[in-house]
Amino acid sequence: MGKIYLIRHGQASFGTDDYDVLSPIGIRQAEIVGAHLAAQGVSLDRCISGNLRRQQHTANSAMAELSKAGDAAPHLQIDPAFNEFDADAVIRALLPDILPEEPQALEVLRNAKQQRSEFQRLFAKLIGRWISGEYDKPELQSWTGFVAQVEQGLNRLLDSAHDKESIAVFTSGGTITALLHLITGIRPDKAFELNWQIVNSSLSCLRFRGKQVSLASFNSNVHLMLERTPELITYR
Known part of the structure; x- marks a missing residue:
């Protein structure tokens, strides 16, 4: 079976004029997750992110750590379907x-x-x-519209994937939440209860064969815990 590693971006700049920038902690988180992948012997065939800066910066920082370890780091591909909701x-x-x-x-x-x-x-x-869905506004992307966007991205990924590929997708908490809803059938409100627990730079893993996808792990942040630095565990 193939694997899709869903990696949440590092800590962004919450409470500033431009949220879409990694904080110094966020950059460190991105480096740590890349070093962790290398240490675990994860060989990636592809690397994808949305087009948000925090997602791309996390991906590039992580891939740089793979390269430092002597591992092949695939070229970053961009698919806006994996963007966060607004x-x-x-x-x-x-x-x-x-x-x-x-x-x-x-x-x-x-x-x-x-x-x-x-x-x-x-x-x-x-x-x-x-x-x-009871308060939809014409000017606002609906939850169902966002889920459809994420599903299209997942389908594009699966359509182009081979069953033994390992693929990293650098994305955001809301996107991971939509994927949990799509793959497990969990209710949106329950999915968002999990969303609030998703750690910056955490790893979730999907396994796939063809169009069949299952959740193998969720929100692993052992790579941060091993640093024994509590301030690396962040949620926004």
């Missing part, structure tokens, strides 16, 4: 409807870095509305 667009579209019951929401969002737990509570509430 969280900012979800917030902009759905926030006005909850302001009457959450009057402090704007203040929390303006100071998200200082109010992480309250931001997470509000964000989870908005995501719950988004995935329900």
